Amino acid sequence: MEKFLYDIKNKVLDGAGIQPYEALKILESGSDDLFTIINLADKVRRKFKGNKVRFCSIVNAQSGLCSEDCAFCAQSTVSNSDIKRYSMMDSDEILENAAISAKSGANEFSIVMSGYGLKNRNDIEKVGRAIESIKDNTGLEVCISAGIIDKETIRYLKNKGLDHIHHNLETSKNFFPNICTTHSYKEDVETVKIAKSTGMRVCSGGIFGIGESDEDRIELAYLLKKLDVDSIPINFLSPVKGTPLEGSANLTPVVCLKIIAMMRLVNPIKDIIVCGGREINLGDLQSLIFAAGANGMIVGNYLTTFGRDVFKDMQMIKDLNLEPINGYLS
Ligand code: SF4
Known part of the structure; x- marks a missing residue:
């Protein structure tokens, strides 16, 4: 493994990234190789991202009531999870959540909505007002995660101050029908392409531990x-009771770290953000996500599950001598 990592070192440090067969070698490596692998991933992260880390935060602005059947999601039409279900929040309530996130040290705030896509005019205008007030009242960058979205809506929200669009592809094209049958992979890829075509910063990644193979991950x-997304969120399955994937946790902390490292070595210059499932899947090893190549994480709560105390996360960042991108640690 050491010789292999030595051989790929120059191309990852040049920003080119590794080849698929090399990515497979990373994922198939044994636990004994973990620290050698993350040593290289850490060098790559430091070269392209320095000591800076991004803190994203989210609000679940519309919860549950979704027409889609994503197997991992507590908000889907096939889930009977015990979660809060509500339609779109008022813009003032979204702003209140953003203000709390800003105080806790987040630099980015994502307005997340359940559902196939953002189509209703009233909801689009509500989100537009929320974006304007967040931009006027906090220093946060604003993102939306609104499912399938068209160019006109993106442009309207961009004019209100929207900075980023988030839309996950979740997994590979081949594996996707195993986790979602109500919309196509093509629609998701098209949404990412549309978002890129508007000049927005695009955040797109996936969820791991849903039964996919190493080949699907790669x-x-x-x-x-290929889609040249700017930021790659990595989620690890947090199997929620009442979802089809309840009880199907299959990741170990070492596997999670190798997935992060593989993503960094394939995409050396992109932002890699560890999102849902960090605490439950990585446990005591969660501070190693940065050494494994991540340069950001979600702080605060997730969509339907609780995150850990934000002050613990900030202490972890201080202990690692990392710096938030906005220079502010709560
Ligand atoms: S992931 Fe999104 S689209 Fe899929 S069920 Fe959950 S809220 Fe709906």
Whole structure:
């Protein structure tokens, strides 16, 4: 493994990234190789991202009531999870959540909505007002995660101050029908392409631990590279009671770290953000996500599950001598 990593070192430090067969070698490596692998991933992260880390935060602005059947999601039409279900929040309530996120040290705030896509005019205007007030009242960058979205809506929201669009592809094209049958992979890829075509910064990644193979993980990593997304969120399954994937946790902390490292070595210059499932899947090893190549994480709560105390996360960042991108640590 050491010789292999030595051989690929120059191309990852040049920003080119590794080849699929090399990515497979990373994922198939044994636990004994973990620290050698993350040593290289850490060098790559430091070269392209320095000591800076991004803190994203989210609000679940519309919860549950979704027409889609994503197997991992507590908000889907096939889930009977015990979660809050509500239609779109008022813009003032979204702003209140953003203000709390800003105080806790986040630099980016994502307005997340359940559902196939943002189509209703009233909801689009509500989100537009929320974006304007967040931009006027906080220093946060604003993102939306609104499912399938068209160019006109993106442009309207961009004029209100929207900075980023988030839309996950979740997994590979081949594996996708195993986790969602109500919309096509093509629609998701098209949404990412549309978002890129508007000049927005685009955040797109996936969820791991849903039964996908190493090959599926690698296929996703290369598609994201091809689509030239700016930021790659990595979620690890947090199997929620009442969802089809309840009880199907199959990741170990070492596997999670190798997935992060593979994503960094395939996409050396992109932002890699560890999102849902960090605490439950990485446990005591979660501070190693940065050494494994991530340069950001979600702080605060997730969509339907609780994150850990934000002050613990900030202490972890201080202990690692990392710096938030906005220079502010709560
Ligand atoms: S992931 Fe999004 S689209 Fe899929 S079920 Fe959940 S809220 Fe709906």
